Amino acid sequence: NIKACLFDLDGVIVNTAKYHYLAWKRLANELGFEFSEEDNERLKGVSRMESLEILLEIGNKEVDENTKLKLAEKKNGWYREYITKMDESEILPGVKDFIKTLKENGIKVAIGSSSKNTMTILESINMVNEFEAIIDGNKISKAKPDPEVFLLGAEALDIKPEECVVFEDATAGVEAAKRGGMYAIGVGSPDILKEADKVIPNLENVSIDILNFE
Numbered sequence: 001n002i003k004a005c006l007f008d009l010d011g012v013i014v015n016t017a018k019y020h021y022l023a024w025k026r027l028a029n030e031l032g033f034e035f036s037e038e039d040n041e042r043l044k045g046v047s048r049m050e051s052l053e054i055l056l057e058i059g060n061k062e063v064d065e066n067t068k069l070k071l072a073e074k075k076n077g078w079y080r081e082y083i084t085k086m087d088e089s090e091i092l093p094g095v096k097d098f099i100k101t102l103k104e105n106g107i108k109v110a111i112g113s114s115s116k117n118t119m120t121i122l123e124s125i126n127m128v129n130e131f132e133a134i135i136d137g138n139k140i141s142k143a144k145p146d147p148e149v150f151l152l153g154a155e156a157l158d159i160k161p162e163e164c165v166v167f168e169d170a171t172a173g174v175e176a177a178k179r180g181g182m183y184a185i186g187v188g189s190p191d192i193l194k195e196a197d198k199v200i201p202n203l204e205n206v207s208i209d210i211l212n213f214e
């Protein structure tokens with residue numbers, strides 16, 4: 001019996017995934033290598049510094065710790081230029097209606113994101129007050145695929161993990177949900193989100209019945 005839904009933010013609630021990609025691609029190009037959308041899948045859901053490590057590995061670049069911090073800061077600066085310009089029109093299709101349906105059915109809703117920019121994004125799209133709990137990259141010590149972010153979300157809502165469903169667009173996020181003992185609904189392509197219990201293309205026209213797993 002499902003009592004709560006935990007939503008990833010980037011790529012599920014709002015299409016910031018494309019801005020992360022543009023900013024990482026710009027950094028890669030500046031460092032002298034290409035960065036494809038396929039490469040980008042590996043960065044989804046992963047923390048900023050871990051994403052940078054993967055990017056540098058793809059480009060075969062070795063830099064010192066200080067340079068890493070500067071590169072991550074640079075990427076974040078570009079990324080923030082995009083997200084501070086966003087508004088409600090960038091909320092993904094079906095999100096608002098689905099959250100409304102959940103609330104009408106007594107289901108609690110929370111955000112579980114690895115992003116330290118979560119509050120900035122929620123403010124830009126005017127959704128801060130839609131969630132009963134917001135666990136973001138500033139509140140966790142281990143990013144996805146570690147389950148910490150979702151376990152903290154369940155705890156904040158006072159709901160058991162096995163009564164939670166996670167909505168995720170990233171393989172790292174689906175893995176985090178499963179490791180946390182929760183149901184995972186992949187949002188995106190079934191070819192990529194293989195470990196999810198169910199996969200939907202987006203939240204458009206999703207009914208409450210999606211929460212039935214028996």
Ligand code: G6P
Nearest residue numbers: 010044045046048114115116117
């Ligand atoms: C989310 C995104 C990742 C991003 C991470 C950290 O999980 O899916 O692509 O790297 O957040 O985001 P931040 O805003 O803190 O750099």
Ligand code: MG
Nearest residue numbers: 008010011169
């Ligand atoms: Mg995501």
